[in-house]
Amino acid sequence: MFKLGLIVNPLAGIGGPAALKGSDGEAAAEAFKKGAGLRAPERAARAMDVIFHSLGGEAVTVLTCPGLMGESVARQCGFVPELVCDTDPLNTRPEDTEKAAGTLADKGVDLLMFVGGDGTARNICNVVSSRQPVLGVPAGVKMHSGVYAITPEAAGDVVCRLVRAALVDIRLQEVRDIDEMAFREGRVMSRYYGELLVPEEGRFMQQVKDGGREVEALVVGEIADTLIEEMDDDTLYLVGPGSTTAGLMAAMGLDNTLLGVDLIRGGQLLAADVSVTQIERELETFSGPVSIIITPIGGQGILLGRGNQQLTPAIIRRVGRDNLIVVATKTKITELAGRPLVVDSNDPQLDRDLAGYIPVLTGYRDRVLYPIGYGAT
Known part of the structure; x- marks a missing residue:
């Protein structure tokens, strides 16, 4: 049984449609005032739908957090998740993502899949070792890190390949983030924060x-x-x-x-x-x-x-x-x-x-x- 850890940052990407260049800090509250809706849960569901429809609910055990941080999406897609975090699903903060990531890693998940942007990747990088395989589902405004699948469906496909024991390479990839304030002033200042171990599509590339x-x-x-x-x-x-x-x-x-x-x-x-x-x-x-x-x-x-x-x-x-x-x-x-x-x-x-x-x-x-x-x- 493949143990999949799932973390959804429900606020990821909310600042994009509101032209806020990100969703960190007060940007999320400002985006809500402008009528923006949540995007990350829908993108998480697209990845989880691929996994459920390809493998069914028996091949994968989903470990996740309550409500919008994972439980809702998992149940919506047909899984019966195991809740292992006690985060507040109605008022999520970066600290909640870090707490969830640390808990899921301690539970020995085979892959920690998280839904968010570069800020979320930074949170994961802060607490997860470089030996824990992770995979990002792109949902943010800033996507400079190399830890994300191209699309939510692609992330689901990678998980399916892992479960089926296909050859899937894993490599350390950079986690990067930009300064949102500088970005809003027209300056792109990207900074390296660390590396995470990420699965990729397996290919015969060596010799x-x-x-x-x-x-x-x-x-x-x-x-x-x-x-x-x-x-x-x-x-x-x-x-x-x-x-x-x-x-x-x-x-x-x-x-x-x-x-x-x-x-x-x-x-x-x-x-x-x-x-x-x-x-x-x-x-x-x-x-x-x-x-x-x-x-x-x-x-x-x-x-x-x-x-x-x-x-x-x-x-x-x-x-x-x-x-x-x-x-x-x-x-x-x-x-x-x-x-x-x-x-x-x-x-x-x-x-x-x-x-x-x-x-x-x-x-x-x-x-x-x-x-x-x-x-x-």
Whole structure:
């Protein structure tokens, strides 16, 4: 079941028809005085209609806020939403958006979809980490950020592709906003506020050769290059078995245990082909951050529980789901034909906790969002 978080900023875009160049601050009240009506709920409904009519109400669980901040639209489109925020739906403020975003992220939504403009994107960026996938439905006056779908319907289509386990890239995109006061004086002053992780339509863009097939050695090299760029010297990495992870070790000039687990930190090999006891002993004395780099078994999609049993449930819990770094070529993912990745940790509760959508590094700074199933075979 795909968990979709929904936040609607009902005031987004209200200043546009009133020629107010935005809806921040007192602009919304002024727009109401000029007879402007709400636009964002209608645009939210267009996105949610696509999702409901394409997938039905059973494939997606909608978590949202009361009234106009999401509940009304979800029910209008046929969903039975779960209300997880206690915001005031009749008097929404930026603080309400931030509170809702933080709550939904804490609930572990697979995708946080928000409806608004650049001001709304700023609110989301203030509280959501760069590891939480989000998607903006355009409804504002100012749309300088790169986190929005082209249309509400396009946003709905992206969600449908995610639920169907199609290849959907996810990339960090800029959140920008302009100074409304300066804009009303004819000056465009755009400012960078941060980045959010945004799904995009999946395409074979990296190393497409030989009649459209990936050249695996080149792609594995690109994955390794990205991992090396993103590695932190203070983090302990548990590198799982497989040819894709072996590519990382080769790129770092380190010996690799193709069928075992190796420990590296600060660009150095600490221990090779470690046992459960060795890993546990290392974790007992190491207080810093820990990550696991793993790749699924080709054709099977099994991520944990086959060939990497050294990564026990206790070790996986110690590391945490957010610190699982999954790597695979797009060819390997495509060959699953939409089947989810599988975890079989010998701990059913942990398998449930690991289920959901996770970023998969598939090329040079190229990631897709793909599901981990529970009970899949």
